[in-house]
Amino acid sequence: MKLSEIVESIRFSFESLKSNKTRSSLTSLGVVIGIGFVVLMGWSLNGLEQAWDKTISTVGADMMYVDKWDWTGGRKWNSIRSRKDITIDQVKLFAEANHGADLTIPMLRSWGKRIGYKTNSIGGIAIMGTESSYGRTSAGTIETGRFFTEFEDERTTNVIVLGYGVAKALFPTGNALGKSVKVGKYSFYVIGVLEKRGFLFMDFIDNQAFVPLKTFINNFGSSRRSFSIAVKAESVADMDRLREESRGYMRTIRGVTADKDDDFSINESKAFDDNIKDIRLYIWSIGIGLTLLSFIVGIIGIMNIMFVSVAERTKEIGIRKALGAKKSSILTQFLVEASLLCFIGAIVAFIGCSILIFFGKMVIVSFYPDLSFISGYLPPNLLIIASIVSIFVGILAGLIPAMRAAKLDPVESLRFE
Amino acid sequence: MNQPIIEIEHISKVYEMGSEEIFALRDVSLSIYPNEYVAIMGPSGSGKSTLMNMLGCLDTPSSGVYNFKGLDVNEMDDNDLATIRNKEIGFVFQTFNLLPRASSLRNVELPLIYAGESTTKRKQRAEEVLASVGLQDRMGHKPNELSGGQRQRVAIARALITNPAIILADEPTGNLDSKTGVEIMKLFHDLHSKGNTIILVTHEEDIARHAHRIVRLKDGLIESDEKNSQPTYYETI
Known part of the structure; x- marks a missing residue:
């Protein structure tokens, strides 16, 4: 042929x-x-x-979250719920030990909050208390305005950075900056709006708002709340090493014996892959x-x-x-x-x-x-x-x-x- | 005389029709030498079509020996037979059998496609043979744009393109009027005088008389095999 x-x-x-x-x-x-x-x-x-x-890429492939909760959760729900909360002391010990991380950022969150501006309001919002360094992660990328500073955190000022979805709901025409929004009985001064991060079915990621950690504790309290620790790696390639190190430190800090499973989870954006x-x-x-x-x-x-x-x-x-x-x-x-x-x-x-x-x-x-x-x-x-x-x-x-x-x-x- | 191109010995062809066996050919022996012009004659049912299919390597005998240029055709598989048909036999049919959608040139170059020739060589050679049958200005025409005589010329050009050992023409004038038929027979005469070997299968006496040797078949048997000392010959006009 x-x-x-x-x-x-x-x-x-x-x-x-x-x-x-x-x-x-x-x-x-x-x-x-x-x-x-x-x-x-x-x-x-x-x-x-x-x-x-x-x-x-906006959530951050170079980020991991040491947390009481597991993002993939599901079947192990009961055993996860009975885990002990991560305390501020444990966070401090972890941050001191973990030199391999680019950033170690404590976070507290409060679910299902309602934020209002004048007659507008949006429910189901997660209010996050964190430190100024969160603004240096890809998840904290600002679209307009700025992230709060270390100074504002120290002084427990009532400033807030809105997630894209929150800002859009409260200020459909834009101009969120400088406005005063209400969370419960507390007023917050909007200093920044985050970039859009979630697409399609991941929209909920944008329904968050960030306030300084100390402000958060002052307003919403820290008892019966478990800290989560955002850990940023130097690079994505460094993630495996950092995960293992973080796991080791956390086990030591929380006194987990060799025969027991972790009583905490290390979450990554990979979890959504499923x-x-x-x-x-x-x-x-x-x-x-x-x-x-x-x-x-x-x-x-x-x-x-x-x-x-x-x-x-x-x-x-x-x-x-x-x-x-x-x-x-x-x-x-x-x-x-x-x-x-x-x-x-x-x-x-x-x-x-x-x-x-x-x-x-x-x-x-x-x-x-x-x-x-x-x-x-x-x-x-x-x-x-x-x-x-x-x-x-x-x-x-x-x-x-x-x-x-x-x-x-x-x-x-x-x-x- | 030199080596025959075709040499068949005692060949028979049997068809089974239900429980009956029908002999299309019985014990036929025949040799054809280079540059012969042979007519195979006989009424319908005489077995001349079967013999033609056999000679053209389209069919194989039930028994007997067929040597083509010294090679045993019975030993050949389908691919070998296809190669023999492609390279050694040029068919000319009563109904022309051109591909209706292809131009004269495409029809004529078809055997060279199966021979694996290059495009340029094919085209050059097809133009050459079409010119040799007087159709140099009809190369792009499709069969339905040509007259019956022109179609048969295209078919003859196609038969000539591989320089075959024999040209096998089956009632080549059967579908043509007598004037055009004469032209086609003249063309065969020319081809013969240029050294080609021609086998003409016909049931018409005056067409057969163009040949230099006439083999008559009847009921599957060779009835006679004689030289035609005075073949019909038309002066070129």
């Missing part, structure tokens, strides 16, 4: 498909739909990935299911049309054999034709999806401007995948008809009218 013969097969296939335009396009419709599903699925997974990466894995799997299974279904329909359609085509062109097969075509040449001819049919279907699907996604993105962004980072274009590697899949499908669909064509007896075929 020479390359020139395949090239010629492609030329002949084009001629043959052209002469049956309606039939060819109807036949490839199944493949168009199948490839369309694959492409759209690939695009949405890609978008999910982008949203996820953006969330992770969530996204579920969603990814969900999209994949729907996508794969629909894709398989349309491919099966498509394959049956193409196989059927190839059988018709072989029957119609029995004479042509006879002529080709008389002129010296080997079985392999006839086989190739029909496989190329089926593949070409699918390949054209794939290209049509790709172009169709590109248009769909281009306008789809415009619509999505007009409703959710935050999602403007989502790509309005299909990644080129999807084109390669779609092409390969389509050619494979073509070969699968064309194989049996092509084998039938290759086996035809030249004398019988030539006699066919």
Whole structure:
């Protein structure tokens, strides 16, 4: 089998498909739909990935949180609840010991608070008490204004830095800076608004507000509250070492004996990976299911049309054999034709999806401007995948008809009218 | 005389029709030498089509020996037979058997595609043979844009393109009017005088008389095999 013969097969296939335009396009419709599903699925997974990466990067892949609570929690809930709180003394001991960390920041939180400004208010907010150094982590990146200073912390001033979601809810037109908001009976002076951090289903991350630690203790108290310790690594590469060191220190500080499990958790943004894995799997299974279904329909359609085509062109097969075509040449001819049919279907699907996604993105962004980072274009590697899949499908669909064509007896075929 | 191109000895072909065995050919022996012009004649049902398919390596005998250029055809597999058809045999059919969607040039170069020739060489050679049958200005035409005579010329050009050892023509004038038929027979005469070996299968006496040797078949047997000392010959106009 020479390359020139395949090239010629492609030329002949084009001629043959052209002469049956309606039939060819109807036949490839199944493949168009199948490839369309694959492409759209690939695009949405890609978008999910982008949203996820953006969330992770703002939460901080270089951060870990030593905490009483476990972010992945779930089944061990009861044993976690019975853990002893992390006290301020333990935090101090930990910070003194842990020289390997870039930053060690104590944090207290109060869940489910309501923040109000004039007639506006938003509930379900986590109020965080922390030190000024939190402003130096990626999670504390400011969009407008500033983070509070060490001085403001020492002086227990009532300043507050709002999470993006809180600021948006209370000040839809912007201009949060300098305003006075209320948390319960206490008033706070807004000095900064954080950058948007959570995307898609991770929005809740933005429903937080930060106040100086001492202010927090003054206003909300520290009894029956467990500290968590935000630990920032020098780099992401340093995370493994830092995790093990932190674990060791914390076990010593809390007097955990060698035969016991940790009575604290070290949480990382990685913990959310499990969530996204579920969603990814969900999209994949729907996508794969629909894709398989349309491919099966498509394959049956193409196989059927190839059988018709072989029957119609029995004479042509006879002529080709008389002129010296080997079985392999006839086989190739029909496989190329089926593949070409699918390949054209794939290209049509790709172009169709590109248009769909281009306008789809415009619509999505007009409703959710935050999602403007989502790509309005299909990644080129999807084109390669779609092409390969389509050619494979073509070969699968064309194989049996092509084998039938290759086996035809030249004398019988030539006699066919 | 030199080595024969085709040498068949005692070949038979049996078809099974239900429980009956039908002999299309019985114990036929025949040798054809280079640059012969042989007509195989016979009424329908005489076995001449079966013999032609056999000679053209489209079919294999039930029994007997067939040597093509000294090679035993019975020993060959499908691929070998395809190669022999491609390189050594040029077919000319009654119904022309051109690919309807392809231009003259594409039709003519088809055997060279299966021979694995390069594009440029194919095109050059196809133009050459089309010119040799007088169709240099019809290369881009599709069969339905050509007259019957022109179609048969395209088919002859296609048969010639691989420089085959024999040209096997099955009722080449059967679908043509008599005037065009004469032109085609003249072309065969020219090809023969240029050194080609031609086997003509026909049931028409006046077409057979163009050949230099006439083999008559009847009921699957060779009835006669004679030299034609005065072949019909048209002066070039």
